[in-house]
Amino acid sequence: MMSRHGKEGMALARHGVAAWLLPLLAVVLLVLAGCAAPGRIAGDAGQAFERTGRFSLTAESPGRQSEAVQGGFAWRDDGRSLRFDLSNPMGSVLARVRVEPGAAILERSNGEREYAEDPDALAASVLGEAIPVSGLRYWLQGRAGTGEGASQPESLREKGWEIQLSRYDELGPRLLRLSRQDGGRRVQMRIVIDSQ
Numbered sequence: 001m002m003s004r005h006g007k008e009g010m011a012l013a014r015h016g017v018a019a020w021l022l023p024l025l026a027v028v029l030l031v032l033a034g035c036a037a038p039g040r041i042a043g044d045a046g047q048a049f050e051r052t053g054r055f056s057l058t059a060e061s062p063g064r065q066s067e068a069v070q071g072g073f074a075w076r077d078d079g080r081s082l083r084f085d086l087s088n089p090m091g092s093v094l095a096r097v098r099v100e101p102g103a104a105i106l107e108r109s110n111g112e113r114e115y116a117e118d119p120d121a122l123a124a125s126v127l128g129e130a131i132p133v134s135g136l137r138y139w140l141q142g143r144a145g146t147g148e149g150a151s152q153p154e155s156l157r158e159k160g161w162e163i164q165l166s167r168y169d170e171l172g173p174r175l176l177r178l179s180r181q182d183g184g185r186r187v188q189m190r191i192v193i194d195s196q
Helices: 004-024 119-127 133-139
Strands: 049-060 067-077 082-087 093-100 103-108 113-116 155-158 161-166 175-182 185-193
Touching (some): 093 119, 103 119, 133 161
Antiparallel strands (some): 049 067, 049 185, 103 113, 155 161, 161 175, 175 185
């Protein structure tokens, strides 16, 4: 049985999650008219998968006010390493995430850093909540993380998330809708990819 202090601590942790759920999720992540995405991430164009766009994230729990955030993102994945920048609606980068084999690093705009073994563990550590960063590597390209299934699927169910994919171009879907029900808590994310 949890003590009153333990329950209060958990409630405070969840409240703190909202502050980081916003910028990080961004994967997270658009009622985004007028929202500026950060510029493309520099690097050798080679075989890297790149996308820029906007995201919105909403979290609802019974008896609590909805928490929502929106912003922009730039994504660059060369298959070995992944980097994505999250920005506020004005285009200023709030956080940068780098994922290398065996390590994930979040760097905030103030220079503070968080480390974890993988991007999902990093999100769980920082937010106290599971966010499907590793799944986004595949979903942004319009494929299942398992490598199975149809090309250009309209929907997927992975890692507890319902994913709707639409408006495909040559790189993948340009609209992603993600939702997850965890007990009474519902998290929804919408990602809109910029035109190339």
